[in-house]
Amino acid sequence: MKNGDIIGTPVSRKEGRSKITGQARYVDDMALPGMLYGATVRSGIPRGKINRITFGPGIDWHEFAIVTARDIPGKNCISLIEDDQPCLADGTVNHPEEPILLLAHRDRGLLSQAVRAVSVEYDPLPAIFTLEESERLSEIIWGSDNTFKTILIEKGDVDRVWEQADHIVEGEYRTGAQEQLYIETQGAIAAFDTDGRLTVWGSLQCPYYVHHALKKLCGMPADQVRVVQMETGGAFGGKEEYPSMIAAHAALLALKSGKPVKIIYDRMEDMAATTKRHPSRTRHRTAVAKDGKILGGEIEFTIDGGAYETLSPVVLSRGAIHAAGPYYWPSVRVRAKAVATNAPPHGAFRGFGAPQSLFGLERHMDRIAEVLGLSPIEIRRRNFLQPGQTMTTGQRVEEEIDLGKLLDKAVELSDYQAKKQKFTGENQGQDCRKGIGIAAFLHGAGFTGAGERHLGSVAGLEVTAEGTPRVLVSSTEFGQGTETVLCQIAAEALGLKYEDVGFAQPDTAVVPNSGPTVASRTVMVVGRLLEWAARDIRRKLTSCGLLGEGYSPEEFRTACRAYAAEHGPLRSLAQYQPPDDLVWDEENYRGAAYAAYAWAVYVAQVTVDLATYSVSVDDFVALQEVGRVVNPVLAKGQILGGVAQAIGFTLFEKVIWEKGRMQNSQMTNYIMPTSADLPPIRVYFEELANDYGAHGAKGIGELPMDGPAPAILNAVQDALGVPFDSIPLLPEDISEALSAGAAKRSLTSPAKVGP
Amino acid sequence: MSDCPQGRSKCEMALRVNGERIVVRAYPMDRLLDVLRGELGLTGTKEGCGEGECGACSVLLDGTLVNSCLIPVLQAQDAEIRTIEGLRSDSRFQELQEAFLELGAAQCGICTPGMLLAAFHLLTKKPQPTIEEIREGLAGNLCRCTGYQQIVEAVAEAAWRGTAV
Amino acid sequence: MRAHPGDYELVAPGTLPAVLSLLAQEPGGWLPIAGGTDVMVQYAAGELPARKLVSIWNLPELRRIEVLPNEIQIGAGCTYTDLREHEVVSREFALLPIAASWTGGIANQNRGTIGGNIVNASPAGDSLPALMAYEAELILVSIRGERRVPYTSFHIDYRKTRLAPAELVRAVCLERRFSEYQGYARKVGPRRAQAISKVCLAALARLGDGVVEDIRIAMGSVAPVPLRLRETERIVRGQRIDPPLVQLARRTAAAETRPIDDIRSTARYRAAVGGNLVAEFLGRLSAGKIKG
């Protein structure tokens, strides 16, 4: 097959057939002989000291395997960035879903009664639940100041811009927690073999994260621990870190009982106990010139990390870097902070901090436009980053991106101008008001800063004895199309057909550590490594004269077999080499924050029904520049799914908290959109090659989460003339605002005009 | 009268699953979902919520779409039960499956069996549904990955191919 | 968390007399389960207090719709799908199939029954306002025989009804006399499908010469029981609809509701929307925008 035939082609999903026939094997579809089922006893109070644990009457406790913190052979932690999160509470609890004790039994049905029969007595301690309470330090619940991490990004001298400003515009914006709500709940099976080797099968994103956590927990060497990813029914970041916890619990129960143990969370437990998107607050103070140019600004970005550090520092980092958006800021100061509260730890969720800070920014841009009397289009156009300019971290825009053109195209595709005019003319006196709103944004692909350098990912290819190449990566498939796209890239690089290339099940005993499957890094970073590995394989075959320049798949297979016969298995692994021009100073947050950026302009059209105060999205245009699109159907699917989740984030999905505990942990009460709630979403790609990724591909998975929320809220303001700065925006909020006569309040009141 | 006099203990129940008569030992209040997955190994039927919200556990009972997580197995005794495994050889079902594959309607795949059954049920009742009817017909099946659009397109495509044949 | 199936008893006697005699042997001892779409949800959450269940699903005596000259009798075991697909119900009692079309997804409509909706007695039950508006009667049956009770007084308090232990709802009777009425129904939930109502309205009115001769406004989710808005009806009856009347009705309706704050919505929102829906109904009525 010629080069260029596979990349950009909508080949169907590698594992697609197994999914449409119901044959795909998820962890709950698997059973081992003699297997027990595990369950977790959780704290139920937000903070306190454990006094006593008692096992109630009416249960034959001898039949149960029971595990407490004392049964942990290694270190009692779920090791990630810091080792602060215990695997099982030992003496104190810091959130209401903290695991304290584990139970296992052959009969799954007996577990819930048993869990209820365990009672834990506490000395309760005062707890804190909001960002503000945490900042006030009324209670210190973590470290010395409730702060997991602070970040300062400074560019230019922002203290001097205020006096030059024609206008100073301020605003505060908030986003709520969001549940990933993958349809397959979390679960794992753990078993020890007769040699004491531990294997865990799970629904997970990052086999080597789990591997790392298990080694530390069990005090076992790397080769004694094996982690296998089963088909994974959705993840969205929610299966980045938490699977280490379930795997650890299953492993401890398996160790104690000497039997394989399966833990599958039911929906309520999954929603209540596992991670959610960090709630956030973004404050802007921006100096603007008469012509609409941003002179500089201060941005304060704060996120609620929950009770333990987990991934909060890196979520914060991405959020802070994205806080300035796709605009040129001559000077800026971003102060970011992740604080602790007595809620279950918040964690990774598609976008990883960026949707939060970009929501603030893109609402703020509309506010600036309003103060200046400019259109939302114009304010953005006048401030867009240009090639050669520097971003907040000092990174130069090297790509030949023309954001003005992207904006023009989105305006045209959405018929923005005509609609805006029409709605303004027709809304008066109507029971349903229409509005249109826009958001422009960017998303950095790959790990932030020096993350990729530290990871040093390895990925590769091997050729089986029959001459079939297989992709060897720990990158996992959970719906986004990893398997398919990496096979496309490998096939292209090997000069073979897509069908000729296989994908090894991610299993730490078989595949190298190609890093976690997060951060929209898979195609760009891991795909690139596969290209190198493929080239190496071709080189090996040609250099020993087994293969010529052009070859058929059959000739390739023959050559591989011949090679294997002479030299043993044909295998090539490539390791990430940081490009020389990507330098990052972690200390000062200066340098190349990301190797590449995807750029986008989204336009939302809404109707607000004044009888019910509900917002419906009527039309949605998603235009993005993501580099080379490797598989158009899959890429489009990523955008569609991301926009749908983001519409949920904006208008439907509210976590109701009561003392750190989710009150609506059921699908009936935590509302995600159904097929009847979503508009047609129109997806468009612009392609602009990038030098770093495979075939110039950049990340795509997280981008669509960033833009819809501000675009929709901008549209709501367009429809009602009332600004809303907090999501989720529910009908109840609109009803309150309208009845409070907010409509009459001056629209520019939140902004100070000066100096 | 049920042949399960003492409801509290496990008893034998005869089911008709995918055209086959099968005797299972179960509690009358066992959920049909658990019997299909556990006793019969028909793991193509999934559990997403256990409360009737998500449709991942959809099966056909006498040709009607139901959520098997809400059905005590005793109530399924006299019905003809069809799961995704039993529809494999139905050519209209295959058409739907192919459209799902080609048009990207399955991402993580966990909602897919239920979604396919709901779509199949819809097309059985309404061979040429409008887009709105598809969206309504599938509204009991939650999908977190796709945003539904490619699913709706696949169902429309299968409907169209169905008549073209 | 999930309950243990072995802790529960479930029997399926198969006929109505057999079920009734079982219920009579131990009044209150057996919980009927029809489509199970409420019972099984409670069971799954480990919150079902009853330990003994008797299946009434698909009992032939409960699953038929009888069309008589003056009334229609809908068996309590009819599903939402049965209602949506029935010609006479759709033609003469359109509010009911509309409510049925709102009830969960298709799978739920294939199992959920009207009898279950009535006896489950959630204030958010979507078919209940329609039954209020049509002033339905219920046929209750026990081993001792049948009795008819007006539906409007069936619900006593939050989840409390006039159903006696050992009694079943056999059928819902609707008088066939609404051909001159115009109906309006709207559900407001957190999303368009598969949603528990925050407010739902079913309303009927008959106009003569532009004057409202008769009007029935019923609402769900705004009180412990499904509510008839009698006061609002009173101020509208006999009047011509004009903007001041619409505003007055909006305020009266909002004041007449008795909603609460819960995890699904707020009392203020429910009252405001309740008022708005009434205004919307009257507005459409006067503009001739609804058909009978």
Ligand SMILES: Cc1cc2nc3c(=O)[nH]c(=O)nc-3n(C[C@H](O)[C@H](O)[C@H](O)COP(=O)(O)OP(=O)(O)OC[C@H]3O[C@@H](n4cnc5c(N)ncnc54)[C@H](O)[C@@H]3O)c2cc1C
């Ligand atoms: C996913 C989902 C979505 C839903 N959406 C909606 C919705 O949008 N709107 C809505 O109103 N409801 C909704 N429901 C609730 C439910 O579907 C309805 O209340 C349905 O009508 C219940 O009927 P059933 O036959 O399933 O009742 P069951 O669960 O079988 O029984 C409910 C109660 O009624 C009693 N009962 C049933 N039939 C009789 C009878 N003939 N005589 C005496 N007692 C009887 C039972 O003993 C039990 O107490 C939803 C449920 C689910 C699971």
Ligand code: FES
């Ligand atoms: S598992 Fe049955 S509907 Fe979700």
Ligand code: FES
């Ligand atoms: S494909 Fe993942 S939930 Fe539908």
